[in-house]
Amino acid sequence: MTGEVRVAREGALAWVTLSHPGKLNAMSRAMWRELRQVFTALPQDAGLRGVVLRGEGGHFCAGGDISEYPSFRFAPESLREFHEDEVWAGLQAVLDCDVPVVAQIEGACMGAGVEISACCDIRIAGESSRFGAPIAKLGFPMAPREAALVAAAVGNATAREMLLEAAVFDAAEMKLRGFLNRLRPDAAVAAEAEATAHRIAALAPQAARMNKQTFRALATAAAVPPDAYAYASSAEHREGITAFLHKRKPAFTS
Amino acid sequence: MTGEVRVAREGALAWVTLSHPGKLNAMSRAMWRELRQVFTALPQDAGLRGVVLRGEGGHFCAGGDISEYPSFRFAPESLREFHEDEVWAGLQAVLDCDVPVVAQIEGACMGAGVEISACCDIRIAGESSRFGAPIAKLGFPMAPREAALVAAAVGNATAREMLLEAAVFDAAEMKLRGFLNRLRPDAAVAAEAEATAHRIAALAPQAARMNKQTFRALATAAAVPPDAYAYASSAEHREGITAFLHKRKPAFTS
Amino acid sequence: MTGEVRVAREGALAWVTLSHPGKLNAMSRAMWRELRQVFTALPQDAGLRGVVLRGEGGHFCAGGDISEYPSFRFAPESLREFHEDEVWAGLQAVLDCDVPVVAQIEGACMGAGVEISACCDIRIAGESSRFGAPIAKLGFPMAPREAALVAAAVGNATAREMLLEAAVFDAAEMKLRGFLNRLRPDAAVAAEAEATAHRIAALAPQAARMNKQTFRALATAAAVPPDAYAYASSAEHREGITAFLHKRKPAFTS
Numbered sequence: 001m002t003g004e005v006r007v008a009r010e011g012a013l014a015w016v017t018l019s020h021p022g023k024l025n026a027m028s029r030a031m032w033r034e035l036r037q038v039f040t041a042l043p044q045d046a047g048l049r050g051v052v053l054r055g056e057g058g059h060f061c062a063g064g065d066i067s068e069y070p071s072f073r074f075a076p077e078s079l080r081e082f083h084e085d086e087v088w089a090g091l092q093a094v095l096d097c098d099v100p101v102v103a104q105i106e107g108a109c110m111g112a113g114v115e116i117s118a119c120c121d122i123r124i125a126g127e128s129s130r131f132g133a134p135i136a137k138l139g140f141p142m143a144p145r146e147a148a149l150v151a152a153a154v155g156n157a158t159a160r161e162m163l164l165e166a167a168v169f170d171a172a173e174m175k176l177r178g179f180l181n182r183l184r185p186d187a188a189v190a191a192e193a194e195a196t197a198h199r200i201a202a203l204a205p206q207a208a209r210m211n212k213q214t215f216r217a218l219a220t221a222a223a224v225p226p227d228a229y230a231y232a233s234s235a236e237h238r239e240g241i242t243a244f245l246h247k248r249k250p251a252f253t254s
Numbered sequence: 255m256t257g258e259v260r261v262a263r264e265g266a267l268a269w270v271t272l273s274h275p276g277k278l279n280a281m282s283r284a285m286w287r288e289l290r291q292v293f294t295a296l297p298q299d300a301g302l303r304g305v306v307l308r309g310e311g312g313h314f315c316a317g318g319d320i321s322e323y324p325s326f327r328f329a330p331e332s333l334r335e336f337h338e339d340e341v342w343a344g345l346q347a348v349l350d351c352d353v354p355v356v357a358q359i360e361g362a363c364m365g366a367g368v369e370i371s372a373c374c375d376i377r378i379a380g381e382s383s384r385f386g387a388p389i390a391k392l393g394f395p396m397a398p399r400e401a402a403l404v405a406a407a408v409g410n411a412t413a414r415e416m417l418l419e420a421a422v423f424d425a426a427e428m429k430l431r432g433f434l435n436r437l438r439p440d441a442a443v444a445a446e447a448e449a450t451a452h453r454i455a456a457l458a459p460q461a462a463r464m465n466k467q468t469f470r471a472l473a474t475a476a477a478v479p480p481d482a483y484a485y486a487s488s489a490e491h492r493e494g495i496t497a498f499l500h501k502r503k504p505a506f507t508s
Numbered sequence: 509m510t511g512e513v514r515v516a517r518e519g520a521l522a523w524v525t526l527s528h529p530g531k532l533n534a535m536s537r538a539m540w541r542e543l544r545q546v547f548t549a550l551p552q553d554a555g556l557r558g559v560v561l562r563g564e565g566g567h568f569c570a571g572g573d574i575s576e577y578p579s580f581r582f583a584p585e586s587l588r589e590f591h592e593d594e595v596w597a598g599l600q601a602v603l604d605c606d607v608p609v610v611a612q613i614e615g616a617c618m619g620a621g622v623e624i625s626a627c628c629d630i631r632i633a634g635e636s637s638r639f640g641a642p643i644a645k646l647g648f649p650m651a652p653r654e655a656a657l658v659a660a661a662v663g664n665a666t667a668r669e670m671l672l673e674a675a676v677f678d679a680a681e682m683k684l685r686g687f688l689n690r691l692r693p694d695a696a697v698a699a700e701a702e703a704t705a706h707r708i709a710a711l712a713p714q715a716a717r718m719n720k721q722t723f724r725a726l727a728t729a730a731a732v733p734p735d736a737y738a739y740a741s742s743a744e745h746r747e748g749i750t751a752f753l754h755k756r757k758p759a760f761t762s
Contacts, residue, residue: 069749079740100418121414136711139748139758141718144736148726152410156660156723160629161689163719164608165708177686178431181415200419203390210395211417215410218402228398232333240393241323250393354672375668406664432685435669454673457644464649465671469664472656482652486587494647495577504647 003027003065005034007042012049012201013194014042014099017056018116024062025055027112029072029082031065032090035116039093049205050197051097053120054104054190055113060129063111066138073140083143087112091149094119095216098209100200104193105129105171106186114162115146118153121212123179124193125171126186131179132168152219154179204252206236257281257319259288261296266303266455267448268296268353271310272370278316279309281366283326283336285319286344289370293347303459304451305351307374308358308444309367314383317365320392327394337397341366345403348373349470352463354454358447359383359425360440368416369400372407375466377433378447379425380440385433388420406473408433458506460490511535511573513542515550520557520709521702522550522607525564526624532570533563535620537580537590539573540598543624547601557713558705559605561628562612562698563621568637571619574646581648591651595620599657602627603724606717608708612701613637614694618676623654626661629720631687632701633679634694639687642674660727662687712760714744 003020016038018025027035042048055061072078094101094116103120105113111133117123133142133150142150142163151159158177161167174180184192200208210231231237236252243250257274270292272279281289296302309315326332348355348370357374359367365387371377387396387404396404396417405413412431415421428434438446454462464485485491490506497504511528524546526533535543550556563569580586602609602624611628613621619641625631641658643650650658650671659667666685669675682688692700708716718739739745744760751758 066749066752070753073749074741074746076737076740080737083737100414121418123411136715136719137748137758138752139712139715139742139744139746139760140739141715141722144722144725147719147722151723151726155686156727157631157686157689160608160719160723164629164711164716165704166711176430176684178409178411181411196419203418203420204393207390207393207395208418211390211401211414214395214398214401215405215414217398218405219410229330229334229337231394232330233328234393236393238328238393240391241320241327244320244392245324250391252393354668375672377665430684432663432665435665450673457672457674458647461644461647461649462672465644465655465668468649468652468655469659469668471652472659473664483584483588483591485648486584487582488647491647492582494645495574495581498574498646499578504645506647 002030002068005031005038007038009045009048012047013197014045014048014051016042016051016053018054018061019056020065021057023065024059024108025057025113026062026065027116028065028068029086032086035090036093039090039097043096043098048099049201049208051099051101052104052193052197053094053101053116054193055106058186059107060103060105060109061113061116062108063113063133083146087115087143088145091115091119091146095219098212100208100212102193102196102200104189105180106189110168111135114150114154118149122181122196124182124184124189124196125174125180126189127171127183128186129171130168131162131171131174132166133162134166134168136163136166202252204236204240204250206231206234256284256322259285259292261292263299263302266301267451268299268302268305270305270307272308272315273310274319275311277319278313278362279311279367280316280319281370282319282322283340286340289344290347293344293351297350297352302353303455303462305353305355306358306447306451307348307355307370308447309360312440313361314357314359314363315367315370316362317367317387337400341369341397342399345369345373345400349473352466354462354466356447356450356454358443359434360443364422365389368404368408372403376435376450378436378438378443378450379428379434380443381425381437382440383425384422385416385425385428386420386422387416388422390417390420456506458490458494458504460485460488510538510576513539513546515546517553517556520555521705522553522556522559524550524559524561526562526569527564528573529565531573532567532616533565533621534570534573535624536573536576537594540594543598544601547598547605551604551606556607557709557716559607559609560612560701560705561602561609561624562701563614566694567615568611568613568617569621569624570616571621571641591654595623595651596653599623599627599654603727606720608716608720610701610704610708612697613688614697619643622658622662622670626657630689630704632690632692632697632704633682633688634697635679635691636694637679638676639670639679639682640674640676641670642676644671644674710760712744712748712758714739714742
């Protein structure tokens with residue numbers, strides 16, 4: 001039993017669930033590969049408008065599955081392969097998803113949990129959730145691209161505190177530090193994540209995909225697509241403005 | 255009646271006022287062009303030491319003038335011309351102003367309002383002001399350079415929440431998230447903005463212009479001017495240090 | 509008497525103390541040179557695991573030693589030499605230190621104090637400490653690289669407020685704005701800084717150095733070292749993971 005990443009579709013939304021029972025959903029190598037597969041497939045689905053990413057059983061993700069580490073971490077080649085080909089490929093697939101992704105964060109959000117939630121667009125957390133990356137206790141540094149991702153999301157000062165002091169933060173502090181968009185009582189996190197995904201799904205889907213492409217270009221200093229204004233004559237664009245001017249609710253059916 | 259951008263000089267200060275009565279100062283195409291003209295002219299004035307940018311009638315700016323949109327938004331060429339030649343040219347003129355600009359933010363600060371205030375140096379807001387860019391309800395994304403500007407000013411997490419979820423924030427939340435420098439009761443915002451501009455005007459004006467050039471270079475990754483130390487022998491520099499050492503107030507007359 | 513920068517070793521820790529009695533530890537030219545020398549020497553010491561940087565007598569550092577300014581500030585060549593060869597060389601040495609540096613901030617933290625603490629990894633401050641860079645009162649701008657450093661650490665909005673309005677902030681506000689990691693009552697700051705350094709010293713030292721190299725590469729957009737995974741077979745890495753799996757405390761003896 002090495003855990004799994006499950007996906008379920010319902011209407012315009014998809015639920016992706018990290019599941020590793022008994023290990024607070026710690027990411028195994030198999031789960032990193034499944035995360036990539038799931039998120040690579042999602043954006044192909046034109047009817048999809050929102051994704052909720054969550055963990056099973058009251059926790060988001062407690063980190064990596066350390067029981068697997070002795071089998072590959074102590075040789076540079078297999079260690080590089082793990083971080084670059086499995087972990088980063090999984091994270092990149094979440095980052096590359098053109099559909100908005102809401103992180104529903106409950107309980108432990110540590111190490112890999114921070115990295116995965118850092119790839120999401122909107123982070124909603126329960127009041128008792130906890131955040132950190134205390135891998136200095138395990139004798140190793142964060143891989144460079146993962147550190148860049150985390151530092152951009154939690155801020156430089158917090159990233160240093162997490163990695164150099166092995167500090168762990170509660171949800172209120174992570175809200176204050178700008179990582180979390182919203183806090184809710186633990187029992188209300190799932191409902192708020194779902195409501196958020198429904199709010200997103202009611203908005204213009206092409207605009208969401210274009211905004212995500214722009215944000216991705218900003219994060220990577222890549223060139224913005226040259227066709228930034230090709231959407232001008234789209235049905236969605238006409239519908240939104242026309243509905244507003246006629247004082248009616250827009251219908252964004254793609 | 256398509257609104258206007260007015261400018262008034264008084265001593266070392268200039269007041270720039272967005273005015274579009276009945277539309278909460280929503281920016282028309284004419285207003286974007288006027289914004290550029292006003293801010294392109296301001297820094298030429300050597301005696302100018304501070305600018306207050308505000309909206310008329312208790313609101314900063316509610317966004318764009320949507321009634322004009324059907325006339326140009328549905329064709330890529332005219333849409334690009336609007337965003338690049340009118341909107342961005344107006345915003346760039348505010349960014350290029352070497353004199354410190356204080357945003358006096360009351361009431362609605364939405365869409366174009368967020369963009370314009372993001373170009374200011376210091377943002378002072380009333381407690382009931384509100385912030386967002388819910389254009390996903392109108393069926394279109396934020397133009398890439400405008401999104402980069404907004405994300406840099408409000409932070410990446412907030413920018414995604416504004417654009418992907420159409421979230422609207424109150425002033426206390428925007429202070430917490432680092433966009434606002436200072437909150438005041440609504441009735442006290444104008445007085446605080448004026449007091450701030452006067453405080454700025456009493457400080458060394460050449461130093462302010464050089465600091466703004468440095469900040470602009472940082473924001474655009476442009477090279478810092480090679481003459482970063484040419485100010486050494488200036489009267490202003492001598493006056494500031496000499497006054498301090500003689501325990502008297504400096505007189506920065508340019 | 510032009511002040512001094514002292515260093516003391518004790519076990520795995522070093523204490524670096526800014527000392528300029530009667531001037532709230534204002535940095536003289538001699539002190540900038542000593543800061544560089546001290547921090548250039550520290551990382552050579554393989555047994556060193558943590559550094560506490562502090563000021564003597566209840567203050568961190570009140571800025572530069574203005575009494576020296578007339579002797580070199582009014583000519584571009586000597587002004588450039590001061591900022592680039594003395595100030596920046598001192599700051600760069602702190603930034604280049606591969607061992608985690610904790611700033612113990614009490615009382616005044618102004619100008620040079622903000623710059624020096626911005627080079628530290630973790631900032632712990634007393635509740636009555638105060639922060640700013642009101643050099644616009646002295647008639648000069650912040651040097652470009654120093655402004656870039658400060659803006660990255662305090663945020664763009666705060667940097668503009670400090671430099672353009674000569675604003676001064678209390679510790680609670682600087683915690684809220686993300687510059688400070690932790691506040692403590694004034695009398696408890698030294699103990700918390702020491703406890704933090706001891707916590708850091710108990711963690712994996714090679715991992716700390718590698719994390720600091722990664723953060724430095726991120727800050728300067730430099731290439732990450734190509735040997736990011738060469739640590740795989742190190743004793744420290746094996747010890748951390750093995751200890752965890754055997755449910756014992758790791759012993760990171762380098």
